[in-house]
Amino acid sequence: MKSWLDRLRDPSERTLGVILLSPAFALLALIVVYPIGKLFYNSFFDMRLSGGQGSKWIGWQNYADMIKDGAFWDATWNTVLITLITVPGALVVGLALALLANLPFKRQWPVRLALLLPWALPLAFAGLIWAWFFHTEYGFINDVWVRMGGEPRMWLLSPVSAFAAICIAIIWKSSSFMALILLAGLQMIPKSLYEAAEVDGASRWQQFWQITVPMLMPSIVVALIFRTITALQTFDIPYTMTKGGPGNATETLAMYIHKTTIDYLDVGFGSTLAVGMFVLSMILTAAYLRHISRQESA
Amino acid sequence: MNDRGGLLSGVRLRFIAATIVVLNGFFPAVWILFTSLKSEAELFRKPITYFPHEPTLRNYIAAAVDQPLFQVFMKNSVVVALLATVVSLLVAAFAAYAIARLNLKRRQLILTAIIASSMFPLITLLVPIFETMRALGWLNSYLALVFPYVVLNLPVCTLVLVSFFQSIPRDLENAAMIDGCTRFETLWRVVLPLSAPGVFTAGILAFVNAWDEFLLALSLNSNAAMRTLPVGITLYQGEFTFPWPIISAALIVAIVPVAIVIAIFQERVVGGLTAGGLKG
Numbered sequence: 001m002k003s004w005l006d007r008l009r010d011p012s013e014r015t016l017g018v019i020l021l022s023p024a025f026a027l028l029a030l031i032v033v034y035p036i037g038k039l040f041y042n043s044f045f046d047m048r049l050s051g052g053q054g055s056k057w058i059g060w061q062n063y064a065d066m067i068k069d070g071a072f073w074d075a076t077w078n079t080v081l082i083t084l085i086t087v088p089g090a091l092v093v094g095l096a097l098a099l100l101a102n103l104p105f106k107r108q109w110p111v112r113l114a115l116l117l118p119w120a121l122p123l124a125f126a127g128l129i130w131a132w133f134f135h136t137e138y139g140f141i142n143d144v145w146v147r148m149g150g151e152p153r154m155w156l157l158s159p160v161s162a163f164a165a166i167c168i169a170i171i172w173k174s175s176s177f178m179a180l181i182l183l184a185g186l187q188m189i190p191k192s193l194y195e196a197a198e199v200d201g202a203s204r205w206q207q208f209w210q211i212t213v214p215m216l217m218p219s220i221v222v223a224l225i226f227r228t229i230t231a232l233q234t235f236d237i238p239y240t241m242t243k244g245g246p247g248n249a250t251e252t253l254a255m256y257i258h259k260t261t262i263d264y265l266d267v268g269f270g271s272t273l274a275v276g277m278f279v280l281s282m283i284l285t286a287a288y289l290r291h292i293s294r295q296e297s298a
Numbered sequence: 299m300n301d302r303g304g305l306l307s308g309v310r311l312r313f314i315a316a317t318i319v320v321l322n323g324f325f326p327a328v329w330i331l332f333t334s335l336k337s338e339a340e341l342f343r344k345p346i347t348y349f350p351h352e353p354t355l356r357n358y359i360a361a362a363v364d365q366p367l368f369q370v371f372m373k374n375s376v377v378v379a380l381l382a383t384v385v386s387l388l389v390a391a392f393a394a395y396a397i398a399r400l401n402l403k404r405r406q407l408i409l410t411a412i413i414a415s416s417m418f419p420l421i422t423l424l425v426p427i428f429e430t431m432r433a434l435g436w437l438n439s440y441l442a443l444v445f446p447y448v449v450l451n452l453p454v455c456t457l458v459l460v461s462f463f464q465s466i467p468r469d470l471e472n473a474a475m476i477d478g479c480t481r482f483e484t485l486w487r488v489v490l491p492l493s494a495p496g497v498f499t500a501g502i503l504a505f506v507n508a509w510d511e512f513l514l515a516l517s518l519n520s521n522a523a524m525r526t527l528p529v530g531i532t533l534y535q536g537e538f539t540f541p542w543p544i545i546s547a548a549l550i551v552a553i554v555p556v557a558i559v560i561a562i563f564q565e566r567v568v569g570g571l572t573a574g575g576l577k578g
Contacts, residue, residue: 013401024393024456033424040431042429111320124510125528129329129549132329132542177571239516262517267425
């Protein structure tokens with residue numbers, strides 16, 4: 001019989017597994033599992049951290065309030081719209097960048113660095129930079145616009161152009177990651193496929209649709225799934241560009257949850273909103289996965 | 299053969315392609331650099347200038363010296379990102395080794411559980427994490443950010459490290475154990491040195507993730523002295539009326555260190571991203 005000290009120094013596979021995996025699972029319990037439980041629990045309480053009057057069980061009242069809350073539906077709509085615009089947008093731009101970057105350059109690093117830089121840039125910084133680009137008087141975009149004969153515009157102060165500006169910034173920021181994933185996929189397509197197609201007289205266009213797109217599908221699916229999950233959580237770029245304004249025209253669900261809980265300290269209702277967001281992201285992710293797998297099998 | 303002559307022939311096509319990609323990636327940063335070098339008088343002249351006509355470093359001095367908190371933000375960002383990186387690597391390396399090497403039942407399930415749960419939308423957990431940190435008394439401290447960032451990093455680091463551990467020949471480990479090394483000695487003397495490149499790659503990705511994070515840093519550390527760079531610079535706006543030249547200088551100072559690291563280790567970063575890439 002080994003002493004416990006010996007066992008600790010030279011443990012069996014199973015004991016070692018438990019020892020090695022426990023830090024990861026302890027952290028996940030503290031930061032993910034317990035909070036999920038607490039989230040659902042909180043959503044049934046009237047709970048404000050500001051007043052100090054404690055929390056009161058109110059059943060489904062928060063959920064009833066949420067369904068009647070116009071700001072919740074506006075924020076949900078904005079989030080869905082941002083996802084529907086920026087995910088395909090980033091795919092198209094990212095694919096174009098990947099195709100361009102895949103050409104046989106003598107020096108690879110300037111192109112590769114140009115794809116890595118937007119990826120490494122904090123989202124908040126990207127938002128600040130694009131806010132400056134869209135500045136009403138001194139912004140680069142406005143300058144180009146005026147030079148082309150347009151009237152100076154308050155880009156970030158009108159609902160439609162502010163929304164469009166945010167989508168452009170998100171697409172710019174996220175397309176480079178997309179391009180990196182797709183570029184890796186492109187480089188795995190065997191050259192011989194294109195050579196064979198060339199012999200058969202296929203045009204460039206045919207080669208793209210018959211070889212590149214189908215061979216790239218696995219990478220595209222991976223990139224799209226991650227992009228959708230992050231698009232639903234959009235916070236940093238609208239927060240730094242417009243703070244959700246004008247009015248709440250560019251407020252996303254994440255921003256509304258943040259405002260309710262961190263600024264107004266209304267934890268009960270904020271948790272209910274977060275449950276709503278949780279359900280929304282589950283539905284969209286599931287629908288998305290089903291759609292994609294159906295397309296793939298078709 | 300297709301007609302590939304004319305305007306879009308080889309060299310010229312490649313040059314145009316490279317220019318588009320490079321402009322797309324660099325232009326915003328270059329524009330901010332130009333802005334940061336302009337004097338206030340030049341910046342607010344119309345029509346706007348593109349290149350700075352009388353370059354000045356005054357904005358950098360203003361950002362670093364007149365804003366004493368800028369140095370504090372920088373320190374906070376460095377400390378939080380480094381701590382998060384070290385802890386992420388330790389936790390992920392332990393888990394990845396167990397998944398890659400040990401004879402465990404349901405290894406795939408364990409890996410999926412780790413990845414799926416750490417990819418849970420952070421914003422939905424913001425409130426309970428806020429409450430937990432408040433209960434622990436960790437709000438406005440480095441700890442409040444380090445632990446959630448480790449969770450954020452767990453999927454990428456675990457995936458990168460699992461694939462690295464799997465590439466180390468098992469015979470090397472067996473030989474070390476036959477020579478009388480204990481399991482931990484084998485880990486420390488054989489596995490760790492061999493997986494150094496993987497650890498390094500995972501480390502860069504973890505550092506960038508932590509350096510970039512905004513929502514939690516904004517929500518959990520509201521005290522100005524505990525803000526990280528992204529939050530600190532964003533909130534400059536509230537304290538003054540949009541000091542764009544100073545913000546630009548601050549952005550450049552905050553971007554350059556990470557950009558240099560990325561430039562030096564770009565091949566590794568790309569490899570790591572595509573092996574276990576998960577960031578948006």
